Amino acid sequence: MNRTPLVYAIVMMIIVALSMTTYTLLTRTVFPFQTHGYSESHSLKEEIKRIVEEVKHKVEEIRGLKFPPQSKVIIINKTWVMEHWGPPPKPSKQMLYKEMVYKLTLLVPPNFSIVKGEAEWTASFMAATAGYTLYIVEENFNPKDPTALRAIAHELTHILQYHYFHPKYPSTLDGRLAVLALIEGDADFVADRFCNLTGIPPRPQLGIPVDNPYIALQSFPYIFGEKFIAYLYRKANNTWTLVNKAYSNPPKSTEQVMHPEKYLQGENPVQVKLVVNETTRPVLVDTMGEYYILLILATKTKPQQAIQAAKGWGGDLLALYYDNKTKEWKIYWNITWDTEEDAKEFYNTLTQALENIGAKITTSQNKTIATIWNYTITITIQNKTTLITSRTNPE
Numbered sequence: 001m002n003r004t005p006l007v008y009a010i011v012m013m014i015i016v017a018l019s020m021t022t023y024t025l026l027t028r029t030v031f032p033f034q035t036h037g038y039s040e041s042h043s044l045k046e047e048i049k050r051i052v053e054e055v056k057h058k059v060e061e062i063r064g065l066k067f068p069p070q071s072k073v074i075i076i077n078k079t080w081v082m083e084h085w086g087p088p089p090k091p092s093k094q095m096l097y098k099e100m101v102y103k104l105t106l107l108v109p110p111n112f113s114i115v116k117g118e119a120e121w122t123a124s125f126m127a128a129t130a131g132y133t134l135y136i137v138e139e140n141f142n143p144k145d146p147t148a149l150r151a152i153a154h155e156l157t158h159i160l161q162y163h164y165f166h167p168k169y170p171s172t173l174d175g176r177l178a179v180l181a182l183i184e185g186d187a188d189f190v191a192d193r194f195c196n197l198t199g200i201p202p203r204p205q206l207g208i209p210v211d212n213p214y215i216a217l218q219s220f221p222y223i224f225g226e227k228f229i230a231y232l233y234r235k236a237n238n239t240w241t242l243v244n245k246a247y248s249n250p251p252k253s254t255e256q257v258m259h260p261e262k263y264l265q266g267e268n269p270v271q272v273k274l275v276v277n278e279t280t281r282p283v284l285v286d287t288m289g290e291y292y293i294l295l296i297l298a299t300k301t302k303p304q305q306a307i308q309a310a311k312g313w314g315g316d317l318l319a320l321y322y323d324n325k326t327k328e329w330k331i332y333w334n335i336t337w338d339t340e341e342d343a344k345e346f347y348n349t350l351t352q353a354l355e356n357i358g359a360k361i362t363t364s365q366n367k368t369i370a371t372i373w374n375y376t377i378t379i380t381i382q383n384k385t386t387l388i389t390s391r392t393n394p395e
């Protein structure tokens, strides 16, 4: 089967999305798995289950961990997936807040819909795990395609992780992406070793799909996770010791994943304070991280420049406000850099990036004001800190 790297990337990313919802699936579905929607094709079902058993033995050998008896396989179809795992027709409050943050930080254009993004995402995955259960989507899954075997090896690793390590997901975007990179990187590393052992061609190297920033954001664990795991594996003399240990001391930021030496040196994110002049409480507070900043820049400037400017991230804190009276949205975002030079480099690159997409720019000393679409964005720089405020203009 011929897949373009992009198509391949999307298929693999969907698996991440579902892995991310593991807890939701487990807690909200008490009797979810009725026979409704299941494959009627017993032969396909049996064939898949036989393949899974075969792959299981290899994964046990590679990962040095035995499968628990409670692991099982369920075959589902696309309709079932959208019904059970698709986004709601209207965004929940939390989804809407995230959508506003992505817009006000200019990651996505003003017409971006998080519901559509999530639906696109959910529609095309081929396998997923929740707890001890491996789900396989029959329409997207061709047992004769070797990449399907790779996907099974990947997913089976998630069952081992769930059983032996109980990974926990932090509440910040940056922290969550970092833990997911550990989880997905481990699964990809196992899957690639499985391919080596069985003569299946390795997956193509994934790049950052900058033309689809929402997908690019979700795909962080696939793009950077495996390199992180490979680093730890090598550092432990080609053993799983450091990888296994990482589950009780997971990477704390996308920075640590992208620069694994910082993880081993324990270079943790700095604590950032945000002082704002608002009378209400923020509706959302988050830490976005180096990768998020890289993406914002990479979608508007040369990738190499974006990578360079995002480096030197020390920590950040973002707060989203909504004014009930004026219906205005507003973010404050403090990013603290390792050095004043790093802060300056980011400040200049961001100003240039905004100019590149047609923003009207006015600059004074230490301050840039940009207007674009329906937003007014102010960037100020002071020593090692840059502060971004971004608000929707009154209609």
Ligand SMILES: [Zn+2]
Binding pocket: 015, 016, 019, 154, 155, 158, 184, 187
């Ligand atoms: Zn996965």
